[in-house]
Amino acid sequence: MRYSIFSAACMASGSSAARFMLHMPATQLLNPSTLLSTTHATLQASGAPVDAHLTRSNSFNFNNVSAGSYLATVHCRDYVFEPLRIDVSMEETVEGSGELKEVVRAWQTFVGNEWDNKGESRGEGSNGLVIEVKPLAPKYYYNERSGFAPLSFLKSPMILMALFSMVLIFGMPYLMENMDPETKAEFEEMQKKSPLSSGTNPAQQLQNFDLASWMAGKTETGVSSRGQSPAPQSKKRS
Amino acid sequence: MRFDAALALAACLAPAAAVFEDDAHHIDFHYALLGLPKHDATFFQKPFAGSKASLLYTISQNQTIGVVNPKDGALVWRQASSHDGAGPGLLRSGEGQDTVVSAAGDRISAWSASDGRLVWETRVAGATVEDLEILEQEDGITDTEAKDAIVLLGNGKPGVKRLDGKTGRTKWTFEDASGDTPFQVSTSPTTIYYISLHTPMIGASKLRVTSLSPITGKKLDQYTLSSDSDIQSREHILFAGANTAAPLIAWTDVANKVLKINIIGTKGVSTFHAPSGEPVERIILHAPDRVNSLAHFLVEYQTAVGHSADVYHVDLKKSTISKAYSLPALKGKGTFTTSTSDANVYFTRVTAEEVTVVSSVSHGVLGRWPVRGTPALAGAYPVHGTSEVVVKADSATAVRSAILFSNGQWSLIRNGEIAWTRPEFLSRVVSAVWAELPEEEEALAHKLEAEGDRNLVSAYIHRVERHIRDLEHFPAWLQNIPNRVLGNVIGKSEESAIEEIHHDTFGFHKLVIVVTERGRLAALDVGSKGKVVWHIDLNQFSPKTTFHSPSMRAFAGYVEVKDASLEGSIYINSTTGGLISSQDIEVRSNVAAEGQSLISFDLVDGDLEGFLDTKSSPEAIWTFEPPKGERIISYTARPVKDPVASIGKVLGDRRVLYKYLNPNLVLVTTVVESSRTASVYLLDSASGQLLHTSSHRDVDVSRPISSTISENWFSYSFTIDSKSATSSRGYQLVVAEMYESPLPDDRGPLGASPNASTLQPSEGNGDAAKPHVLLQTWHIPEEISHMTVTQTRQGITSRELLVTLPASNSIVGIPRQAIDPRRPIGRDPTAQEQSEGLTKYTPMILFDPKWHLNHKYELIGVKNVITSESGIESTSLVFAYGLDIFGTRVAPSFAFDILGKGFNKVQMLLTVVALFVSVLFVAPLVQRKQINSLWTT
The missing domain is CATH 2.60.40 (Immunoglobulin-like)
Structure with a gap:
């Protein structure tokens, strides 16, 4: 050596x-x-x-x-x-x-x-x-703080989702109005059949919404899903 | 490049919480200290010829050279002596030079005066420098280029050297073989005088003055001055004048009654009598140090009650000294400083109340300024100082004096105003503790407890009474609200006052009590940028003691100070700094509950021994004797307060590795010098049982081996020795984790039993459970002198290993993630390991600059770092001490429970306002629509 x-x-x-x-x-x-x-x-x-x-x-x-x-x-x-x-x-x-x-x-x-x-x-x-x-x-010693930038603000998925739903809420009525009556009727038929708005008026449903029971997971679907999920482990994961 | 790649890897590996730029200098503080400045080596000087402003140069008692801007007291540059060299620290500067020359121990260095870079350095092996002078003139001609330095050597090789001012090379050497004690050198325009103390076998000491030729260094003449047994040692000599036109040597008799002065180069001794009346305690001679100044000097007499001074003139032609005038005696303490302007000499008298300037020619006062005191200097008196005077038309228009005060504050008085103060008394802290305040919460808990014992009605009345009493704080609280809200929104919340330590929401305002080498005790508020809350001198409580390295322990409301030279201990109130007599302290029952006893341990004759606290007989219940040849160099115990949030580590596949959590862990480090081996032993301090051993060969045992232990892991670092043919070089960091079992979801042999004892393992299930230790080693680029771990309230926040790097003057917080011994080696981590946050093992850890807690500060001489929990979980308080003092707070898992400065409160308010306005606009629209829909359906 x-x-x-x-x-x-x-x-x-x-x-x-x-x-x-x-x-x-x-x-x-x-x-x-x-x-x-x-x-x-x-x-x-x-x-x-x-x-x-x-x-x-x-x-x-x-x-x-x-x-x-x-x-x-x-x-x-x-x-x-x-x-x-x-x-x-x-x-x-x-x-x-x-x-x-x-x-x-x-x-x-x-x-x-x-x-x-x-x-x-x-x-x-x-x-x-x-x-x-x-x-x-x-040597750079300092961490940069992420400041407020409008572009990055727009890029965030939450804002994009909000913007999309805004477009839907405000744009749909106009779309519906501009549809020709036949397609409109067809569309309404489809909506009636769909399980989402089965029978009742969605607005009415929204007004009668029981927040407390929803949070307690009172709906049938919620209970069944809870029963299946490995609850303690998922808690640890968080 | 490989290094770059590694750097990039290290950077992306651990996104640790670094210091934010807007937090830096706000959440942390740094006292860049020098130590107490030395009188003869503190001066104003222009950093280069033709510079407009002068700087203040000093060398402190711990041989740190410091240059301070006289305007604001900011440090321009400093050089700390890395070697605790013997001999005095000296600093000299030639007129019109751009260098300053320092000497400490055996090193003579010239520094660039403006930026502190080295110009040259010379070492005199086997000797110490006793005195240093700059040769201002040679044969009456001022050298315009670099001026040479004259060095007096002592301790082994007495002699005088002349060093070249440009390169530091020796021009000539005069060796003194007479066996005298070298005392000082002094230069005059034509001759160099070497003054030594000649101590014959019989009779009194004599002063021997040898004159040397500046050009050749040859002896020209020699004479002795009889001192009539006044001088026994060098302390008895008052002054040996440096660089004056007529260098002087002065001494007194033991009773300080008679002053004897000799003009060096002549044999006559003039005798003067000290003023009668009060016995003189100290005589100080102040003389100008410029060659071309008038040969006038001032003798200061200090008595127990006051001080006075006489001014003397030297007649160069006749070689006589005559008294010119006296300055009136003043009550109280004060000091004099000398300053020159052209040939004129001015004396500035500084007392705690007043600054006056007189000329050396006549006693008429040229300027007088009353001193406006500040709280920092309350009760202190000036000890020594240096001044700059501006005199125009026979009246002093401006004077600034850098004065060391008796309480250790170094301050600049500019025309009677205190321009700045530097708390130099804080340098060289040897021990520091977090003060435990008598908590209010505890008092509340006691009150609530009291309610539990009473019957329902009286308890209810008690509760209501307490609430009514609390109401008295309500108006003040209400009044404060506007201020607080405004301060919060603007973001310029004023630092809360010291009284607010008790009402501190986040628990950042914690007091640290520090004690310095010399027995000065101070309390600093870490939350408000290290503000000195109080400071006292311990010597006032025990005047006879000379403190060497006091140690402290904190209790609720007070600290206990101990020192080797102190009998018993001193108790000091943590919040006020007042003395508490030991009777006032209620004897606190031990932490141990009934029926239990504590085991303490200590090093006894090289073995580690454990004792039962309750037993009076000091009989060891266990002894750890290192194997033959090994020497224990240090031991570290797990902190008493070390909360652990989770008893296991959840793996990627949701199984759990259970941590080995034993509160009684001690890590012992031993070395063997001959074979250059270092070993660490992990002990159980209750039973003395050995739990784990690891050993390393080729360790440089002369370098520090630092270690720490926390939770279920320990770490240590060492330097690799080059003497043997090692395969790698540099410094290593070892981190080990302890688990109950190598298998996940398994709690080892004690898993099923509810109780376990380390003392009687055989009664339990088999042997005492030994931990399963995972150990990993990394190369690190620098030596670690000390390490510790952050502490938080609940232990939920991940910990950070804080290491002190003396070479780069910094403290680095290494995230635990980066030094996880479970990092996979030689392969990429599996998906499960990745979900745990494990990355591939790399053999080195490079300290990312973002890990540095001190960022741009340079922490010199850090001895120890202590950490404490704050009021919130995410944050740990850090305090480092040594020569410098540094404090900060760290959030290893980011500040998750407090809003940082990045949170824009104004923006939030604006958003709320905008939403409110939009609601106002939209509300009528919605209403109209609803009405319309009712009509249409």
Whole structure:
């Protein structure tokens, strides 16, 4: 494993200290000069993370970083930044020369993925390497309230239903009047046969409507349907 | 991009209740605090040369650098020290510079003065910075570019360093191997003076002054000042002048009777006598810190009853000090501040009643303003401050002074008016509790109960009497109606007064009692934007105690304060802040009913032990001893008040998984340093029985492991250690749910029995029921330092896991839905699972910005978060404390029982009016039609 080689190299060299810089370039998404001074970057490996404040030149300086594999995170109030994997190692400049030099490598990394699952390389070099960090997205903290919009109001099914029934109530009499007498008679015949308005005047029915008994489910159909329905479960469902 | 996809997934996964933009800054409040400002490191300064307005810079006693706009007291920027560094916190600024230089512990940093960004940072390994100065002039020439900093190091590697003002690189180092205690550095236009305390084996301490060349750092000269055994330690030195044209060093004798002053660079010591009369308690020397100002200074004498001052002039040519004039003694406490304008020096005297400005040249008063007091400063006196004076034609036209008052308020007095006050005494709260008010409802319940005991007639009379008594509130209530209705409709309901805490409909106005490190107690109303209801200093009740980290417990109507250094406890009334003697408190019977006893538990010698409360002998009834090598780092118990609405979880197929609900659950976290293992143990605190264990390898045991437990689930988080070759890195969150049985519709071995005992399980049906634990782990992008759970009145509302993220200075509420351990792994949820709201398991949880409770606020140094129920079921109150104070309310299942701001009351009224008008129009039409239909049929 690459990482164990690093740690072995670290042991061998005793103390090594690399120096690199995370830099935020100006992009269309972000003008880094507008970021708050509380923006900071951390390098986490083992123990307390190394912390670096945002500098005037929109960068985070890390000095004296010992060899190892680090998770670099930029913490910012207004933007999400991609996490990076930064490996610091001591390597021979020329094979067999014995001369060790710090090498810094940076890749993308992904939360919830294996550490060896590296993304795109974000830079490789010796001391003083500048690694660019890019913002992924601005952070939106607030929920929008759905305000009053006439169009969405009209789109709602309740309003559509109401409008439809309005059209029926007001439009039907005119339709009936405009019908020729034969079809009208036929229509009335049909209405009489239909179970909905069997015998009585619907208006009269409406006037004599007993709300209390209806709510108590007194009609025969209501009782039968209740008996069949799995009542307790349907209550739980609600 | 994978990360984007994950982000989008996380966003759509849990449509949690986020903060509405119009609610933000209204339902929540944030005190961005600094701590008490330090006298020598508080100053007005222009953020860059040529700036029109100056800002107020300070470093506080807890080493937080803060910059405040002097106009309104708003914070411009601040940098909190993340390391509790030793040594003093120092902040200096050169004239006309666009940086400020700070030092704390072993770090010296330069910050951009206008926005607080880092310019450079230097660390001196193995030493602490004792003093810091800016080299204003070099060889009499003012450096127009970045001015260099002179740093005095102590503690291990004593010496003086000169740091480049642009880069922070060391220009030279002077090492002091004499073994003296470094005290201070002082610069003059030509020389750098290094003052140290020389303590020989025999005899009194001496002051040793070493002059160094600013260019090379080489020692030019050295002399010692005999102090005649006045100086034993550095506390006895009053002043060592910084950056004045004639730097001074001053000290007194033990009785504060004689003042001795030496002009640094000369060997003569001038002696002055303190005013006779009242014994002087404290002498403070105020001198200007600008190079080109007149060499005048003021000595303030504080006595028990008043204060007075003398002004002295230094003759640079003759190197003599002479007294110029005296300022009259005033009764009461006050302070002096120094300000310069060109070469002139002005002294501002600030008392609680008056601000006066005098010139250092003569004693004539240039300006006088009476101070209009505010309730926040009632009874307090100025402790120290800094001033800016505008003088035109020999009269002071304006003066503003940033004054720290004795009650911990930092305020700005502008021409006698209090422009703003910052409640800096609230910083570094160590303990907070929700105050339990003596409830009126309870009183009503008692009255009704009393009726039950009487006969019918007297009970009826009692009831009528009570109703008549209640009628006296009726006129006031009636009078209030128009105001309330109007306020409601316009939507600008004025925040109700503090007296209204008792008459609070929604229960948002809850008092939180906080106590700070230094023993200051305050009550905040969370419902009305954290208004400070009262605050007191505990030291007035026990003057001898120095509070370190007091702890509190809340009872109905009062709180009990305890401290390690305090004998017994102090009882404070929750609503008034008054002291209650322990006799006045009725001894409350324990919560346990007759025949029952409570079991308490505590850490004893690294083991967790349970005790019977009633027994006087402290003999443990159970002991939890962690396996060999493991160390208990924390334990969390299920909250005492943790209502659960449903005993089961209904599955998609209408079967029920029964929750394991045990009120006596304790979660113990242990670590093994050597093998980097962390384990959690779930105990039953009544029997001490172990219910569940889980263990994790490759844990960074030096980082915080936070945990919480509620209802039938617990969670904890930890950091993965990189030392071993782990397959993944970062931080993990573990959530576990406990059920009575793995099978739905099954209640486990105890299902049939009506009673069960954890103490004597064998008498019941078989062994004690152990929960069936479902456990799931997620990767999280940040470290969690503390976690807790929201609380509501009935527990119907779904809970939210509140986690504190120290790296991004925020508190995040993770909805329970997102961290359900039953989320299907490696497959899409079935239709039934979907109906339960379960989504496919993803190995990571990214914190959606909408989950942040603090939205744009930045909460620095949050130590703890406490939650409480409000008056309505949907809402839980949240209060976070530490360096900052933050309070809000959350509705994890949305505010279903209260109308939010989105409800347009005007629109509703207009609709009603429109309907009414249309009815008026339609009514005659209908009537006509009905009459017509009667005639026609």
